Amino acid sequence: MDQSSKFPVTASRSTAGAVVDIRALRHNFGAVSALRAVDLSIQAGEFVALLGPSGCGKTTLLRCIAGLVLPTGGEILIDGQPITHTPVHKRDLGMVFQSYALFPHMTVSDNVQFGLKMHGVRGGVADRRIADALALVQMTDYQSRYPAQLSGGQRQRVALARALVTQPKALLLDEPFGALDAKLRESMQIELRRLQKRLGVTTIFVTHDQQEALTMADRVAVMHDGRVEQFDAPAKIYNAPSTPFVADFIGQTNRFGGTIQSIANGRMNLRFDGGEHAVDVPAAHGMAGGDRVIAMVRPECVRVGVEATAQKDVTLPGTITDTVFAGEKVSVYVQTSIGVVVASLLNPTRQGSGAMAAGTDVPVSWRKDDLLIFHH
Amino acid sequence: MVAIEVTNRSDGRAALTGLPRLLVVYTIAISVFLIAPVLIVMIAAFTSGDFIMFPPGGFSLRWFDQVLSDPQFIVPLWNSVRLGIAATIISGLLAIPAALSLVRGVFPGRRWVETFLLAPLSLPTIILAIGLLFFASRIGLSNSFISLLAGHVIITVPYMLRTVLGVYAGVNREVEEAARVLGADRWRTAWYVTLPIIRPGVLAGAIFAFLMSFDEVAVALLLTNSDTTTLPVSILSYLVYNYDPAVAAISTIQIVIVIVALLLLERLFGIRHLMFASQ
Ligand SMILES: Nc1ncnc2c1ncn2[C@@H]1O[C@H](COP(=O)(O)OP(=O)(O)O)[C@@H](O)[C@H]1O
Ligand SMILES: [Mg+2]
Numbered sequence: 334m335d336q337s338s339k340f341p342v343t344a345s346r347s348t349a350g351a352v353v354d355i356r357a358l359r360h361n362f363g364a365v366s367a368l369r370a371v372d373l374s375i376q377a378g379e380f381v382a383l384l385g386p387s388g389c390g391k392t393t394l395l396r397c398i399a400g401l402v403l404p405t406g407g408e409i410l411i412d413g414q415p416i417t418h419t420p421v422h423k424r425d426l427g428m429v430f431q432s433y434a435l436f437p438h439m440t441v442s443d444n445v446q447f448g449l450k451m452h453g454v455r456g457g458v459a460d461r462r463i464a465d466a467l468a469l470v471q472m473t474d475y476q477s478r479y480p481a482q483l484s485g486g487q488r489q490r491v492a493l494a495r496a497l498v499t500q501p502k503a504l505l506l507d508e509p510f511g512a513l514d515a516k517l518r519e520s521m522q523i524e525l526r527r528l529q530k531r532l533g534v535t536t537i538f539v540t541h542d543q544q545e546a547l548t549m550a551d552r553v554a555v556m557h558d559g560r561v562e563q564f565d566a567p568a569k570i571y572n573a574p575s576t577p578f579v580a581d582f583i584g585q586t587n588r589f590g591g592t593i594q595s596i597a598n599g600r601m602n603l604r605f606d607g608g609e610h611a612v613d614v615p616a617a618h619g620m621a622g623g624d625r626v627i628a629m630v631r632p633e634c635v636r637v638g639v640e641a642t643a644q645k646d647v648t649l650p651g652t653i654t655d656t657v658f659a660g661e662k663v664s665v666y667v668q669t670s671i672g673v674v675v676a677s678l679l680n681p682t683r684q685g686s687g688a689m690a691a692g693t694d695v696p697v698s699w700r701k702d703d704l705l706i707f708h709h
Numbered sequence: 710m711v712a713i714e715v716t717n718r719s720d721g722r723a724a725l726t727g728l729p730r731l732l733v734v735y736t737i738a739i740s741v742f743l744i745a746p747v748l749i750v751m752i753a754a755f756t757s758g759d760f761i762m763f764p765p766g767g768f769s770l771r772w773f774d775q776v777l778s779d780p781q782f783i784v785p786l787w788n789s790v791r792l793g794i795a796a797t798i799i800s801g802l803l804a805i806p807a808a809l810s811l812v813r814g815v816f817p818g819r820r821w822v823e824t825f826l827l828a829p830l831s832l833p834t835i836i837l838a839i840g841l842l843f844f845a846s847r848i849g850l851s852n853s854f855i856s857l858l859a860g861h862v863i864i865t866v867p868y869m870l871r872t873v874l875g876v877y878a879g880v881n882r883e884v885e886e887a888a889r890v891l892g893a894d895r896w897r898t899a900w901y902v903t904l905p906i907i908r909p910g911v912l913a914g915a916i917f918a919f920l921m922s923f924d925e926v927a928v929a930l931l932l933t934n935s936d937t938t939t940l941p942v943s944i945l946s947y948l949v950y951n952y953d954p955a956v957a958a959i960s961t962i963q964i965v966i967v968i969v970a971l972l973l974l975e976r977l978f979g980i981r982h983l984m985f986a987s988q
Contacts, residue, residue, distance in 0.1 A: 401886050421889040428890040434883035438905045447901070451892030492887075499891065 350378040350535035351412045351502035353398065358407035360393055367393040368404065369559040375503075375552075378533040380526070382546035385556030386582065391539040394556070395505050398537065400424050411502055422451070427496030427534075429506040433488040435480040441491050442467065442476035448499040466498040469528060486517045493525070503535040510545070522549055543583050547571065555579045577627050577707045586629040587674050590709070593624045603628060603706065608670035612647050614701050625709035632677035634703035637665050638695045648698040649674070656689050665689055667697050751964065754957035761954050772958035782959050785943035790966070792854075792939060793922040796861035797869075797915050803862070804869035805911060809903065812877045813885075823874075830867040834927040837863065842931045852934040860928035865918035872917065876910030877903075912974055920967060 353375040360368040367390045375381050383391045396402040398409055400421035409417045416424055427448075436444050445466050449459045467473045470490035480488055489509055496504060509525075510518045526549050529536050540546050546553045547567040554564040555578075563575045574580035581588070590606040596616050603626065604611040620626070637653075651669035665676045674697050678689075749763050754772055756765030776782050804826070810816075811823050829837065838860065845856035884906065888898040904911075929939040940963060948956055 399886075399890055401889070420894070421886075422892050422894050424890075425892075426890055428887065430883045430887060432881055432883050434881060434887040436884060436888070436902055436906075438908075447888065447893075448891035451888075451897065495887075495891070 350533050352377050352410075353503055353535060353537070354408075354410040354413075355394075355398070356408040356410070358394070358397060358404050358409065360390075360397060360402060360404045360406075362393075366559050368397070368407075370407070371556075371559070371561055373554055373561060373564060375535060375537065378535055380529050380536045380538065380549060380551045382550035382553045383537065383539045383556055384543060384546040384553050384582075385541065387541055389556045390559045391541070391556055392507055395428075395507050395537060395539050398503075399426055399428050399505055425499070425502045427499060427501030427504045429489070429492045429496050429504070429509045431508045431511050433480070433485075433492045435488055435491055435495070437480055440477050440479055441472060441483070444480070444491055445476075445495045445498050448495060452499055462498055466494040469497065470494045470524075485513055486521060489513065489521060493528075497528075497532065497534070501534065503537060504529070505537050505539075507539045508541065509538075511540075518545075525549070547583070555582060557582070574705060577629070580629050580705050580707070585632050585675065585677070586705070587632065587635065587672075589628045589671050591626050591628045591706075593620055593622055593626060595622050596620065603704075605671040607672060608649070610647065610649060610671060612701050612704070614704060614706065617706050620706075620708070627707045627709055629705040629707070630674075630699050630703050632664065632675045633679075634699045635674055635676035636698050637667065637676045637678065637689075646699065646701040647704075648696055651695060651697050653689060653691050653693045653695055655691060663689070667695060669697060747964065750957050751961045754954055754961040756954050756957075759953060761952065761957055765954075772954040773962070776955050776958045776962065779955070781947065782940070782943060782955075785938050785940045786959070786962070788933075788937055789923055789940040792858065792861060792937075793919045795858055796865050796922040797918040799858070799862045800865040800869045800918050801911065801915060804866050804914065805873055805904075805907075808870055808873035808877055808907075809899065812874060813882065823870075826870050827867045829863050830871075834864060834925065838928040838931045841928060845932065852932060852937070854937050857929065857932045857937055860932055861922045861925060864925060864928065865921050868917035868921055869911075869914035872914035873907055873910040876907045876913075880906055916971060916974060919970065923963075923967065 353373070355371055355373040355375075358368055358371040359366070371390075371394060373381070383394060385391055393402060397404045400416070400419060404417065407417070408415055411424070436447065439447065442463055445463050446459060449455070449462060454462065463476075464473070467476055470493050472487065472490050472494060475483065475487060475491075480491070483491065492509070506525075510521050513521060522545060538546075538549065547570070550567060552564060553567055553570050555562045555570060557578050563570060563579045565573075565575075570579060571583055574583060577588075580586050591603050592606070594602040594604050594611065596602075599616050600613050601616040601620060601622075602611055602613055605628065649669040649671065651667040651674065653665060654668050654673070655664075655666040657664040657666075661679065663678050665678060667674045667676065676697060753761050753763050753765050755768050755770070756762065757767035757769035757771060758765070807822070807826060811819060841856060841860045841863075842851065845851045845853070845859075850856045880903070885898050885902055888902045889895070893901060924941050925939075926941045926945065929942045930945070933939060933942055940959070944956060944959060
């Protein structure tokens with residue numbers, strides 16, 4: 334069938350991936366609301382990460398899409414077709430579980446064959462597709478082993494091959510690399526992303542690891558308490574978080590209380606609590622004079638010491654209380670009138686060790702463009 | 710249950726090396742105490758004399774010859790084998806689906822169903838036998854093979870259920886979910902995935918069930934007639950009037966059947982699948 338392609342797993346499929354639409358999806362476990370009106374529109378071939386703290390409903394959402402959980406309300410559409418009440422085995426999806434969930438009594442190639450057998454694909458066609466899928470995850474040499482005879486990373490590859498061999502409309506993964514060590518995890522991430530791009534399969538990837546979500550996904554859906562707080566490209570999620578939760582959850586932030594003193598001519602004046610420091614910033618949507626706000630700034634946007642004086646937007650005098658070394662970065666904790674400010678500094682040797690010692694008086698500063706301001 | 714035992718076993722072996730000497734002696738003593746009577750009976754069966762004695766007076770197979778040509782023993786032996794196999798199969802057909810739904814199912818009264826099915830374990834079999842006798846004669850089935858079989862199924866179901874429950878409760882439900890996502894409906898998931906995975910539990914349960922039926926006395930005593938009498942019953946009634954090595958010989962045959970059955974099952978299905986089910 335596919336003479337030209339090296340990987341017929343994809344080539345025999347006319348459309349690359351399916352569109353997945355989730356509309357007002359709700360789910361309750363008894364009194365617990367695991368999902369509260371989730372909306373997500375996922376494009377064909379897109380790689381989407383569901384990111385959020387443990388218990389926020391990621392797994393429940395994924396299991397609703399798979400059909401393993403029947404949602405309390407709302408709708409799921411694949412390529413425009415409602416599938417909310419379609420039985421699991423008729424949805425044509427691929428799923429990779431955190432526990433791998435390989436069939437322990439079957440060899441690697443029997444595991445991969447299973448989905449084909451259930452779809453009535455047999456004989457030479459099936460053999461070729463099994464071989465292709467195993468080659469795709471570099472497990473060809475292990476095809477007659479049992480899962481118990483494989484390492485964690487190898488099991489995960491088999492699980493991936495098993496999920497992809499049926500050419501699913503979408504691939505669902507629930508924290509697939511959670512049990513792997515850091516090194517292996519990173520190489521699996523790269524491998525999965527490469528594979529996904531080549532196959533063009535719509536992919537929904539659950540993780541609680543922000544690094545993983547930001548590096549792999551086309552778009553990240555940040556979930557919190559059964560809701561999607563923001564669904565955006567990784568850079569947008571990081572640089573322009575739309576809620577304090579997203580700003581807090583992704584990366585590190587300094588968080589200060591403040592009050593809007595006045596608004597005029599498209600600018601507003603923000604005064605930080607605990608000090609006389611005020612700053613003029615572009616007026617944010619829906620703010621009014623007197624509003625209480627949360628102002629945030631990323632540690633890597635904060636300058637300390639000599640560098641701080643070069644920047645004029647927000648400059649505060651302070652005293653270093655702590656310096657924490659973390660490899661390529663150093664976190665410097667500075668006590669100021671508006672609270673403790675954490676600065677993350679690159680290449681600390683340049684600063685000279687004495688300059689960052691605890692007890693040293695230093696100015697800290699940041700550009701007002703780097704301030705993230707939210708309603709309290 | 711079996712899966713857990715396997716993991717524990719390897720731990721236990723590691724711990725054995727550090728056992729105090731006294732405990733080793735104690736263990737050997739208990740083993741001898743348990744096995745010696747069986748061994749003595751088996752050895753006594755090979756006597757050439759007319760009486761059971763130990764050590765046996767001379768070596769011969771004459772008592773085996775006699776037993777194997779005596780319908781008084783051979784017919785009950787076959788009855789017992791047939792009854793044991795039938796009871797095992799039927800209790801499997803009842804207990805396996807029950808175990809599957811008890812572990813995965815969410816329905817009211819789940820606990821009660823489980824307790825009910827396991828209840829015969831704590832019921833003296835003589836009570837069960839008497840009850841069955843009255844019930845069977847009331848519905849006109851007394852001394853039929855059916856009522857005997859029913860009695861043995863009641864006795865063997867809990868053994869089957871317990872072992873299957875034990876193994877199945879330890880099976881990751883995501884494995885079955887994976888099968889369904891891959892296109893298998895519930896039936897095909899059960900057939901291709903669940904049943905093969907719980908096979909160690911089913912086999913262990915089947916062995917237990919067969920052994921329980923094979924030497925069950927109370928129900929058989931009350932519910933058999935001369936056509937359906939089982940081996941334990943015929944040995945008992947033979948012992949009432951006789952005390953010769955024929956009993957030792959037929960007992961030896963019974964023991965050998967059990968051991969061969971165990972070894973065969975272990976050889977055919979046991980080791981490999983026990984290993985992979987316990988990963
Ligand atoms: N089977 C269940 N029964 C009851 N509550 C559940 C069940 N599964 C999940 N929950 C609850 O639903 C919420 C969301 O769970 P989950 O989707 O597993 O979160 P996540 O995958 O993001 O950690 C949690 O509060 C969890 O305790
Ligand atoms: Mg989860």
